Amino acid sequence: MPFLNHTEQMQRILLVMGGLLMLLSCEQQSKPEIAFYHWKARAQYSNSIKQTLEEVKAKRIFLHYFDVDDVANPSRTNDGLYPVYVLREVDSAYKNYDIIPVVFITNEAIKKSDVVALADRIHKLTDQISEHHFSKRLEHIQVDCDWTPSTREKYFELLTELKKYYQLSATIRLHQIKYPKETGVPPVDEGVLMLYNMGKLDDDNNNSILESKTVADYINAESSYPMELQLALPVFSQMVVKNKANEIRLINHVDKAAFTSESAYFEKIGENLYGVKQDTLFHSFYLTPGFKIKLERVKTEEILNAYQMIKKSQLKIKGVIFYHLDDEIVNNVDIRTLAEQL
Structure with a gap:
């Protein structure tokens, strides 16, 4: 084999370096962006929470603002729908993060609602909370509702109304991924596939939080969905x-x-x-x-097995949201190691 001249050697070196850089770039791009849910009335910012967010480079917090529930008998002047579990305190440190307000709505509330009026009330309270804690209106919110065939039409109407005020995302369950024609696809900008609370609480032999064998009943290599998704993973017990x-x-x-x-x-x-x-x-x-x-409790191995099933499908996953941000959780779960293995 003849010796390469200096120019040819440099070309070979540059090609190899370019290939390595492309491989490194692809590897970096394949890592999901990490975010967290926060689901308590008081959003405290302890050293443990600060360290966890820094370790996984999380910049986005999906902050639960309130639930909408059917809590009273309706009257001529009152539909009985009220906000409950309202966010009360937020540490000022959260102003440094990209905050996405989350509103949970029960099916009972959907059934009783005047959709236009409820959308107006949700956006006014959401904006009030944002102004109070963050001194500004936030442009993106998420709606959490496990809609049913009986509430689908009104719920989708509500989402359409809310899109007049916000960029909108909505939670999606496994059965809604498997049967999109039957359950419908919500009219939102982005979905969040909830990969937890999928089993029966009264089943003594199974973990109701997450079991990869349950995920396999709904997701396979051909599974797809007509919108981009975040993937919500459990780190709670x-x-x-x-x-x-x-x-x-x-x-x-x-x-x-x-x-x-x-x-x-x-x-x-x-x-x-x-x-x-x-x-x-x-x-x-x-x-x-x-x-x-x-x-x-969900073992890391079980979370990773379920995650790989999703990755091998045709679903378009943008990032991962861990549920949820809490001192007890971050002090007892090695979230950094879990995030590195995704």
Whole structure:
């Protein structure tokens, strides 16, 4: 093989360097942009939260502003719809982030609403909260609603009305991805695929937060959707409390310390399932024998398996939103490592 002259050598080197730069660029582009939901009435900004946001380079916070619910009997002058769980306090540090207000709407509220009037009330309260906490009106909001066939038409009308005021995104569930013709596609600029709270709370044998086998029932390599999506992933845990009448209450976070083998109150009766042995007050719930508590946490491996299923589909994923931003979560979940593996 003949020796290359200096010019040919430089051309070879430049070609190799160019190829490496392209590979590095593609790798960087494939990493999703990371954002967070914040779903508490007081948006505090602790050192742990600050560190987590910096580690994953998150610049966008989807901040829950309020719910709209059917809370009173209607009258001639009142439809019974009110904002509940309204955002009350926001640390000034959040002014440095791109804030997207989130409004949750129940199906009951949709059914009773005058769509035009409700859109007007939502935008006025949203703008008031934005002005109060951020001293400006925000141009983009997100609406969260698991609409049904009976509420679809009015809900989509509401979204159309809200688009007169904002750039709009809306949450999408797995069944709405699989059956878009039956469920309809909301008239918004962008969707958020909610990859959590997909199972049955009363099923003692399954994790209701996320199981990749459930995702596989809805998503395959051919799955597509006619809009770009963010992907919402769970980093939270919870305890599902079921009484003797099979009524269910949820407790945020898993209290691992309460369920040791020496516990006088709880005994293990299944995988992540405990029975109550004697009366006790537990996280403000009065428990008696016959109650059951299911501990639900999602392993990193399970999140990554579900994420890869989405990546292998035809869905257009713009970024990832972790649910949610909370001291208890960021102190107990290695979110940085999880984000690096996406």
